[in-house]
Amino acid sequence: MKNILYVFLLISQVFFAQSSFEKGNALYQNGKYQEAIDVYENIIKEDKQQSAELYFNLGNSYYKLNKAAPSIYNYEKALLLKPEDAAFLNNLKFAKKLTIDEIKEVPKVGFAKLIQNFTGIFDYNTWAKISVGIAFAFLLSFIGYYFSTLTLSKRIYFIGMFILLVALTLSVSAGMSEKSHFDNDRPAIVFSELSEVRSEPQKAGNAIILLHEGAKVYVMETVGSWKKIELTDGTEGWLDASTIKEIKNF
Known part of the structure; x- marks a missing residue:
């Protein structure tokens, strides 16, 4: 009975948050940006709901009021939850035009730049998925090598296992590097x-x-x-x- 009550409360909370989100969206569509902000902020504060779309819409509302800091802040939070989203990146670019400071970015050079360019291709979650996929392929190659009776097949499976092992090491290292960068980046x-x-x-x-x-x-x-x-x-x-x-x- 207690478990059923918990499930009911959880469903009710999610439904209420969703209806509030839709209410905020309706206010935004009607040009009532400050009222939409109040609704979105209340969802975050009271219902502890976190979603990329919620922060994105909140950023849009602040942007409509020409408030640089909160719009950029919420776009950045949206990108944390959904990196590389084209719409988020595009709106963030427009919001940055509201700022005064033009701070140049000094790029890294040399070997450090090469490493960062490689590990930065994907976020650490994607690297983890890639590692799992490579590990599964390695297991299949090992099974093929173990049960194969032909010398040529065994050589092919062995070479494949070696290549996959190197790829697995690289993907795991890249994932760990990106996770470390994410945790230390503030x-x-x-x-x-x-x-x-x-x-x-x-x-x-x-x-x-x-x-x-x-x-x-x-x-x-x-x-x-x-x-x-x-x-x-x-x-x-x-x-x-x-x-x-x-x-x-x-």
Whole structure:
């Protein structure tokens, strides 16, 4: 009886969240963007619902109100749940045009760039699926090798096993690299209209650069109420923690 009650409550919660989501969509379609935002935010806060579409629509609503930081923030959260989505990336590009800062990205060079380009082809979940597929193919090759009676067939299966083993090692390593990168990567969006990046984690520190609303930074460490951040151009400094919101706060 208790299990049935839990299932009923779960179904009711999902149905309520869905109806609220549709309500928010209807408000958005009618141009009531702030009201749509209130509905979407309430779904996240009260129902603990997380979906790429929810964050995407929330980002769209903020974008319609020309609010750079929250629109970029929610587009980035949507991309965490559904990487490489064309619509998400396109709208994020438009939202970034609302920002003031133009921070150049310094690309990696040499061997590190080659490794990153290879591992970055897929996210770590896709690499895991690829590894499972290769492992299954390796098992089939081993079975073929074990039961084959012809010398030529055994050689072909053996070579195939060797190639698949190398491919499995590469895919597992790439997946682990991407997982490590994902876990250590701490992107954040500046929400304050104007923030000073300082040389030390205190207000007495020298101002290195000024950042405006919507700028993207990467958090490296936290000291009290300050966060050490890095920009895509390599600039490092300290920001008041209250001026930014980390994207990975699910």
